[in-house]
Amino acid sequence: MADHRRTLTLTAVLSALIVVSTVAAPMVSARPAHEIPVSEVSTADLAEPDADGWAEVPASDVPLSSAPSSVPNADDTSIETVDVQAARTDQRLYVRLEWQDATRDTNASTPRQFADAVAVQFPINTSSRPPIAMGGPDNRVNVWYWSGSTGTQELLAGGAGSTTPFQNPTVRTNASYTGTGGNATWAVVYSRQLDAPSENRTDLRTDGDLDVAFAVWNGSNGERSGQKAVSEWHYYPFSGGPQGPPYETLLWTLAGIAIVGVVGVTSFGIYRTRGAE
Incomplete structure (x- = not known):
């Protein structure tokens, strides 16, 4: 009987350690799906891609795929992440x-020559999400290209084929290309004042996401x-409030519970087997 108690005690301790290890670690870095963190800084040395200030700003690896389009070879794209x-x-x-x-x-x-390029897209009406492909007539987008x-x-765009350039751009950019071959990278920094400088531009001083x-x-x-x-x-979490379920933490928690269940069932089987001896 003493051996049985020791077995159950060790099982309980092991189960607790599994739960702690599987839940605590991902909670440190977990964030909701599709959230891109924004660092709030008092001063900025960030205008250049290689500025020292970027070392303190977290990066998100955003997956890319071919845009749905009717143009020839639309599904033949080569950049998978940014x-x-x-x-x-x-x-x-x-x-x-x-x-x-x-x-x-x-x-x-x-x-037959085409340049590398990159773009950032924001909705003009920040309270409503436009169609992903260049917005729509009733829900237009700003594009920084x-x-x-x-x-x-x-x-300014309100659907495919409706792109119109602003006559007085307010977005600043700096770009750099470093490395060679497969290790080469482009880096581009955009910046713009938070207040919308004119009509049909996104107000970046929003309190919402x-x-x-x-x-x-x-x-x-x-x-x-x-x-x-x-x-x-x-989305950028400008609201500062709860941002939805931390999916990574949830998945790890479920995995921990499943492991504990397996350990518990196994231990009970061992207990029953020894009890029958």
Whole structure:
């Protein structure tokens, strides 16, 4: 009987350790799906992609896939992920995007040459999520676009084919290309003042969550226009309140409970077997 008690005691201790180890670790870093953290900073040394301040800003690995489009070869895209960082002062929002690209494509001077490019998309009406493909007529989007050949454009769109550039762009960008071959990367930093400088521009001084999406074009793969790698809608948690269920923690908790159940059933079987001896 004493051996049985020791077995059950050890089982209980083991079960408790499993629960703690499977739940506590992911709780440190878990965050809701599609949330991209935004660092609040008092001063910003973030205008350049290699600025020291970015070392303190967490990065999110955002998956990309071919955009649904009717253009030829729309499903032939090559960039699978983009690393996203964001920081906000009391005056400006900074967004840094970095992705791997083995070729530096900055020349689009002939019909068969296309430049590398990247874009950030925000809804103008921050209380409603627009269609992901360039918004819609009743729910338009702002697009911050950077190209290796033409630089920066600030765009207004209300659906595919409706893109219109602003005459006086307010978005600033800086870009860098580093490394060689498969280790080479582009990094682009966008920034804009928080207050909407004019009509039809997103107000970044919102107290609610701000939807955001991303697109990348690899020029050497012939990507341009609707042939691009895009993300789903993500969001910046500007509201500061509860952001929904921490999915990673929930999954680890369920895994811990399942393991405890297996250990418990096994121990009970051992107890019954020994009791019958």
